Structures are given as structure tokens and as C-alpha cells.
Amino acid sequence: MSDLQSSPSAAGKATDEAPVVATAGANASSAQASAERSFLPQSTLLRHLLVLLGSAVLAVALLELSTPYQNSQLATLTYYAIAAGGLTVLTGMNGQISLGHGALMAAGAYTTALLLDADEPLPLPVVLLASVLVAVAIGALVGVAAARLHGPYLAGATLALAVGLPGLAIYFHDIFGGEQGMRVRAPQAPEAFESFIDVVSGNNASSTKWLAYLGTICLLITYFFLANLVRSRIGRTWRAVRDQEVAAELAGINLGAWRVLAFVVSAAAAGLAGAVLALVVRLAAPSGFTLVLSLSLLTAIVLGGLGSLVGALLGSALLVFLPPFARDMGASFGLDQTEAAQVAPFVYGVVLIVVMIFVPAGFVGTIRLRRMNAKAKKAMAQAAADAAGRR
Amino acid sequence: MTEAHGATAVSRSGGSAASGGTATTGGLLQVEDLTSSYGPVRALDGVSLTAEAGRITAVLGANGAGKTTLLRTISGLVRPVSGRVLLEGHDITKAPVESMVAKGMAHVPEGRGVIAELTVDENLRVGSLFRGKVGKDEFDRVYDLFPRIAERRNNAAHTLSGGERQMLVIGRALLAQPRILLLDEPSLGLAPRIVAQIFGLLRQLVDSEGLSVLLVEQNARSALSVADVGVVLNLGRVVVTDSASTLMADEDLRHAYLGF
Amino acid sequence: MDYFVNVTITGLTQGMIYAAFALALVLIWRSTRIVNFAQGSMAAATTFIALSLIQAGASYWVALVVALASGFVLGAIVERVIIRPVEGGPELNAVIVTLGLFVAIQAAIAIIFGSSFQSFPTPFGVRGFEIGETTIPLTPTSLYVIGAVLVTMALLVALFRFTRVGLAMRASAFSQEVARLLGVKVGGMLTLGWGLAAVVGSLSGLLIAGGTFVYPAYMDSLIVFGFVAAIIGGLDSPVGAIVGGLILGLALSYVSGYAPRGSALVTISALVILIGVLLVRPGGLFSSTTARRA
Secondary structure, three states: HHHHHOOHHHOOOOHHHHOOOOOOOOOHHHHHHHHOOOOHHHHHHHHHHHHHHHHHHHHHHHHOOHHHHHHHHHHHHHHHHHHHHHHHHHHHOOOOOOOOOHHHHHHHHHHHHHHHHOOOOOOHHHHHHHHHEEEEEEEHHHHHHOOOOOOOHHHHHHHHHHHHHHOOOOHHHHHHHHHHHHEEEOOOHHHHHHHHHHHHOOOOOOOHHHHHHHHHHHHHHHHHHHHHHHHHHHHHHHHHHHOOOHHOOOOOOOHHHHHHHHHHHHHHHHHHHHHHHHHHHHHHHHHHHHHHHHHHHHHHHHHOOOHHHHHHHHHHHHHHHHHHHHHHHHOOOOOHHHHHHHHHHHHHHHHHHHHHHOOHHHHHHHHHHHHHHHHHHHHHHHHHHHHHHHO | OOOHHHOOOOOOOOOOOOOOEEEEOOOEEEEEEEEEEEEOOEEEEEEEEEEEOOEEEEEEEEOOHHHHHHHHHHOOOOOOOOOEEEEOOOOOOOOOOHOOOOOOEEEOOOOOOOOOOOEEHHHHHHHHHHHHOOHHHHHHHHHOOOOHHHHOOOOHHHHHHHHHHHHHHHHHHHHHHOOEEEOOOOOOOOHHHHHHHHHHHHHHHHHHHOOOOEEEOOOOOHHHHHHOOOEEEEOEEEEEEEEHHHHHHHHHHHHHHHHO | OOOHHHHHHHHHHEEEEEEEEEEEHHHHHHOOOOOOOHHHHHHHHHHEEEEEHHHOOHHHHHHHHHHHHHHHHHHHHHHHHHHHHHHOOHHHHHHHHHHHHHHHHEEEEHHHOOOOOEOOOOOOOOOOEEEEOEEEOOOHHHHHHHHHHHHHHHHHHHHHHHHHHHHHHHHHHHHHHHHOOOOOOOHHHHHHHHHHHHHHHHHHHHHHHHHOEEOOOOHHHHHHHHHHHHHHHOOOHHHHHHHHHHHHHHHHHHHHHHHOOHHHHHHHHHHHHHHHHHHHHHOOOOOHHHHHHH
């Protein structure tokens, strides 16, 4: 059998087809999957727990060593990163694209706004959970339609969602406040938080800081959950559905159901991100969930490398730290304020194009590919040496 | 696999022995030491062959021997790693695919290459676009050759049968007035009667109009029955080049490489 | 009754614009298997070129011609420089590239022309014709819109049916490899196709702008409507795109005209129609895929 595979005759027919081109970052994660099998599931979980713990310590240090303004930037980073994490699982792992994540974030944000608007608001974890559930419900609906679509069809359908759904907020303006949107009453920080900050750094436990911590906690939980999911049997099945559609179907995998599941998981992250956004920005309005938001998320995951959570986090950092920089640069070229604000989206667009043309695997994916190529070359050289030895 | 026909190429014909005595120097189409690969897979490994003017040269071999890659590399659809392709003595190795037909080489790809959405007539017209204005008489000539497609000239090409499609693409290639016609598996999926008809017609065009053909076939028996020269490929290398009649008579070779 | 006729005519007029935009998408889809999500931004860019010419004192018609010409150039450059490297690659990559182009051009418009609302003129009146005593709801502007789209479509049909370039373009669109083997310069045909599609897209942008306000994102909903119309028609069929555009135009006009506060429901209705079509007939109502693959 192995002889057959290495002989050119077996490969002869395949050569008549178009050369295989890597879908952005795709190979990186499949190869990883095979490497992961050598770990026991428990040890993967353990490893992730260690990383989680380390990240938590790092996050506290970061939040306490930075200025209040930087705290609010980090809070912004958390909701971008939560949404991008969900999107990268969907697009990178399962091969589905979504331009509708901005709309799903809106669903989470409006749910949070509505629930906190009550006279006796529910406890915050319940509010967040409810936001996730609403996004999940909408995500499941969209996912059922999306499961049958691919590529440009899916992009177009979710684009329609992104443009159409905020319109509902305007139509039902009595409930959702129309164009002006809804103010969000951010809940007070619990006393435990104040004493925690007092012990750690003695800084002022402002509400900005509380929201940054809240976002960070949500981010860590989301990424921990997603990382484990991706390494699990579920993650492997998603990759199989993406890469080996026919083989997966022959193996009895219900492609549609797995695609819907990916969409639902991704929607849950978007819903949570929307909830955090509503708390941090203290506003849920249609203007906050434009198509540009969805496209920004796409930029983040493409830049980081599709399918990579670390990449999504790095890409989200760009979404937060690039705009002020771009604005200043625009202003220095003599643009007025509104014009300078457009420099960032311009850069996003250019980044999407340039990355796709020159480094379709993104940052993290390219590094992984490099490593894999080196490994593959070594293996090929080894195989060639073996073959020569046999002769 | 018989030991006698190992990896080395045997050219028992000595180049011109297969010819009927025409004094062509170097041949119409020459392939020199051509190597092509798809990624790490080497599909052609130093292939050399010559297609003489006014002859049918058949390239034979099993599925995966590199026959299709050979044609695709000759016409530029695949870029070779090394080696040269000469047409009438001019190096065309790096010429763009689009320019080949104007240089006198028409390539009918595997799967026949009708443009299914266009009508029969439009298919023919695409084939002559590069020549500028082409007289109606030339189209009439093709329709005279293939009366079956003449009846269907305004139908979409996807309504044609396999044999009719083959007639269409050969007719379309003829409209380009090629010096040499590259045909990839014309017999594929056709009834033996139709194959015989099409090969008979090719023979007739070669004999009476001076057309030259480089024919790639898995159906070696039919191909050798019409060809002048046979080139046997295996795993991307030329195993043997000889006159068709000699190859036909070599039972060992037929069993080893040609499957009949 | 008058109201119904009025809503219907509005729907047909809008539908013609959607049809033109959908046609632009279909032309590109057929030749390169790419949905050009940047079509709207590209059209918006040419509309702003026309607007700045008009503001500088040029006539509407001069501005129209310049805008369409710049649309052609823009489409051709985009294909050559940005699309060519991802053509034939994974479909997701091409989708992402056109989305990137969409954001980048839209932002560039805002940087160059500003992001405020600006009114765009129309060369004809928007008051209905009067026949004797009664005013019919057909306006000179809607006649102009319908006429302009029809003329464009007729020109395209003539190009594709009766010219050698048109035949070469169709051959390239259907089968790149075969066309190349037959000596057709496929690369040039694809560039030409993108250029022409961008002209048609630009026309729809100019027509929908007429008599209303433009701002950098004013084409966002038209991308959705054009895409929905193209999907109704099956993405592959120019005739389908036109019929799809008219169906969508009428449907949205009736929603807007008859549902309470219907104008806010227009985009969401387009979404509902899209999902419905995709669930029932994913290949579109006029799909000919089975015939093509036979």
C-alpha cells in the first residue's frame, strides 16, 4: 500500500487536476489536529487550564499597569476578540464565512440593554447568558439556511443579514429606541471587586476598570471553551467537514448539522461580545452595528490567520490600536476629523486584499506553515534516503 | 513488468526508419528531454519524441503514464521544469498558450473541449476567431466533412452526443488550419464504430491534406491501427519508439504496457 | 387604484436599477466565478466623480459619460491588479478580497469626497405626465431610468450575440482553458468583462442616485438588492438577473407602499425573500445548471 502511494503512477491521474491551493490557513490547523492526537484529552485540558491561569495573571498585570484610557481600550479589545474568536472558529475551522456577526452582536447588545433597563434588573451573569441565548437562537435560524450555502452565496446571504437586521431596531422603535438606540445602565462593581483591586494594586476601582475586568473574564472563558472545543472530537469533525466534504459525508457525518453547530457556537460568542459591547459603550444603537463592524471582524481573523484563536486576538488588537494611530496619521496629512476616521477602514480593506494575495494563511498561519514545510521537507528527504537505501 | 523493457528508452526504429522516405529534417514537432511536475510529483521525466510532418504519431501508455501531461506541456498549459519543445525548428517552450494555435498547433484537450453553452456554429466560429475574417466556404467544408453536426449547427453544444462532440472539436481544430493537431483521448467513451469512423477520417485528412497528428490514446489497439509511429510512455518516461506495425507485432510489449 | 399603479411603476423603475446591478454581478460571476461585493463601492466612486464634475459646472450628460468611462477603467484595473492573483484559487479568498475592496473604496470615497449627504441631480422632472386633466404617475425620470437600462441591455445583447469580441468573451467565460487553446486572449477578455460589468454597475449607481442624496455608503442596500435579484435569477443567467431585479423591485415597492411604516421593512424583506429563494431553489428560479453540466 505504501509503495503504491509513493509511486508516480498512483499520482499520475491527480496531476491532471488543478494544483491544490491552500485555503487561507487551512492546512495549518489540519496538520495540527493530527499532532494533537498524540496528547491525551486530559492533558490537553490541563494544558489549556494552565494557559488560562497564566493569561489571567497576565491580564490582571496588564490592566493594573495601564492607564484608565488604556483600560477602556482593553475593554474594547475584549469584545472584538470574543466575536473574532467565534468567527475564526466558523470561518477557519468549518470554512463558512459570515458577514452577519455584526448583526448577531446587535442581538446580544439589545438583549443586554433591554434586560438591564428593567426596574429590578436580573443579576449580570443571567443577563449575559440571556444575550448569548438570543444570539444562539438567531444564529441557529441563520445557520440552518447557511448550512446549505457556501462561499459567495453564504457571504451574500449574511451580508443581507448585516444590512437588514439593524432595520428591525428602527422599525420597532418603541422597544429598541429607533436610530438613537438604547442607553445601557452598566451595573455597579461588586464590593469584592473593589477589595480585590485594593489588594492587588491599590488602584482606584473605577467602573471603567470593572468593565475591562468583566470583558476580560468573558474573553478568557470564551477562549478557554473554544480552544477545548477545537481540539475535541467536535473540532476534528468540523475540519473534516471543511476539508473532506465527500469523505465526511461517506463516513456518515451529517454535514448540515455540523455546520449549524459551528454557526451556533460562533453566534454564542457574537452574542456575548455584543453584551460586553453594550456594557462597555453603554449604548446599543443601529449605528454601532454597521456592515463595517462585520468586515472589521473579518479583517481581524484574516490578518491573524483563519482558524487561529491567538490570531483572532492579535487581529482584534489591531482593530483597537490601529484607528487612533490611523486617525492621527490622517490628521497629519490635513484630513478633518470625519475624514481621518475613515483611514482605519481604508487600512482594513487594504489589509484584507494584501493578506489574501500575498500571505493567505495570515500571521499565525504563515508561521505554522513555515514550520510544517520544514518538517515535511525533512520527512521527504528521509523518505528519499530510505528509498535509495532499499535500491 | 518484463525485464527487457526496463526504464531505458529503446529506439529501435533509429529515427527515420519508420518513415516512408520523406526527407524531413528534425520533424515538425520535436520534444527534447521534457520534464514536468505537479508539486513533488514528477509527471514527465525526460521525455523526447518527434512528430514527423504528414504522419500520425500515437503516444500510448496506461492511465497515469503522463500522456495528458505531455500534451498539456507541449501546448503550454503546464510549464515544464526543463526541456524544450520545438515547432518547425522554433523554440515554443515558453510561448503563451494563446499563441500556439496561430503558430500552427491545435490542441483538442481531454474530454473533447466543446464549449457546452455555445451553439455548434459558435463553437466553430471561436476556433477561427484568431484568424480574423474566415470565409463561409471553410465552414461549409467542415459541415460537409461532418454532416451530422451540420444538421445541428444552431443547437447548443451540450445537446450533442459524444461522437458528435468529437466531430465538432476536430472540425473546429481544422478551421484553425493547423500544421499539427494534438488530440487527447479522442476515443474515450465512444462506441467502437464511431471510433473507427473518426480515426478513418483522421487518416484521410493526413493522407490527402498533409495534416500531422500527435495522438494520445489509452486505446492502443485502435490507435496503432491508424498511426504511423507509436511512442510508449510509462511512469513519465519513453519506453520505446517504433513504427506502429512493429509495436503491433511485439506481443511482450503489448502485454506489458498496452494492455491488449 | 391610482395608488396601486403608482406603487407598481415605482417598483418597476427601482426593479430596472436592481436588474442592472444584478446584471453586473452576473457578468462577473459567469466569467470569473466571483461575486464582486465591491461592485457597490465602485459604482459609488464613479457617482461621486460625476457629482464633483456637476458641482464644477459640467452638464449631467458629460458627467454621466465620464463616470461610466471611469467605471470601465476602475473595473479593468481592479481585475488586472487585485482579482487576477486570486482567480481560480479558493473561493473564500476571492470573497474576502472583494470585501476588502468594498471597505477600502468606500473609505477612500469618504476621505476624498467627504462623508456628508449631498444631493445628486436628475436630468428630468419627477412630476408625472399630464394627459388632459389627469396626472399619470409615470414621471420623465422613471422613463429615463427604464430607457437607460433597456438601451444598455440591448447594447450588451448585441455585443455578446453579434460581435467577435462578444463571442470571445462568452467562450472565455464558459471555458477558459478551451478558449485559450483556441487562441482567445482570455486574460484580456476577463479584464474587458470586469470593465463592462463595472460600467453597468456604475450606471445603476448613477440612476439610483438621481434626485436623491448620496453618501459613501449609499450603495450598501443596493448591493443587497442586486445580490438578491441575481440569486433569484440563479447568478448564472443574465435574463434571470433582469427578471429577478423586476420581481424584487415590485415586491419591495409593495412592501414599502402597503405595509404600515413599510419603508423601514424594505431591507429585511429583501433578506426574507433571499432566504426563501435559497431554501426552496438554491440554484435560483431560472437555473440552467443541470442543462449546462449535461
